[in-house]
Amino acid sequence: MSETSGRSRTFKRPRPAPAYAFLLAGVLAGTAPGAVPANAAPASAPDSAPASATKAGPFGPSTCKQGYVWRESHPEDHVCVTPDVRTQTWNQNRANYGNTDDNGRCRDGLVFREAIPGDEICVTQSVRDAARKANEQAAMHWEATWDRVYPDGYVPFPFTDAGHEYKIRSSYTAARNGKQVLYVDVWQGSTQDGTGTVVWDYWGGANQRFVFRRAGNDLAYQNVFEIVAAHSGKCLDVFEWSKSNGARIVQWSCHGGLNQKWYLERRADNRWQIRSLYSDKCLDADQPSLQAPEHGVIVQQWDCIGGKNQAWSVVN
Structure with a gap:
């Protein structure tokens, strides 16, 4: 350096x-995930899965x-x-x-x-x-993040607005019986280290909002973030530094470790997959069928296999 x-x-x-x-x-x-145990049993692997998604690139995200x-x-x-x-x-x-x-x-x-x-x-x-x-304009020119629908389109969220709070929406869930689409949620709004995450109907709580924080907390100059829960100030963390499929995604005091670093990558459907810089696995809402997840399922990491349960939108 x-x-x-x-x-x-x-x-x-x-x-x-x-x-x-x-x-x-x-x-x-x-x-x-307060009392959804972080070491809950992982989901079984699907019998048949799409081919693994392409990694971010030869020189990382x-x-x-x-x-x-x-x-x-x-x-x-x-x-x-x-x-x-x-x-x-x-x-x-x-x-x-x-x-x-x-x-x-x-x-x-x-x-x-x-x-x-x-x-x-x-x-x-x-x-x-x-x-x-x-x-x-950085996210327009990284191989991982450019807009697949509008290749020269500006990609503002979450790369430009420092300190802004965003919601992480499960892209393929839909409103049903008066319920909202599903969002990543720190279980019961707990502020304790090790609290796991689930996907839950949006209700406006700060435990469903996150700051995508980067060094200097200004405009992104790398495609790497800490994802910080607004209610607790704690980071989304791959539990116990695991690289295994099914490892829980919890909140933990931010310490700068790679298991708390994430990057964004466009899928072919132009949704985001959110990948761990430590394991290179994807943020995954437990759904072995790979379809849109059900209300209340745990959030874990899993190989990036292109399922609808791994498709996310970052919205303000």
């Missing part, structure tokens, strides 16, 4: 990239669409841009020394770029505006 200056906290000039980084760039460019590369204003910056924009970004990093005064402040007429949290490279206002626009 790039180091930061103790004086100005700006990024230093990038180190020379190792050989594999150029291969990476080429490939990305297209050239080379932030793999770029063909023709784009990671911007790399910092090694963790995975906003996808054209190769020319990446080159310009690297040049801005190299020019930063001349754009700061002896106190590490930007010279007159320049502002912090803010491409990612903590980015204090000094640039013109137009450059900062362009960096922000690229962040706003």
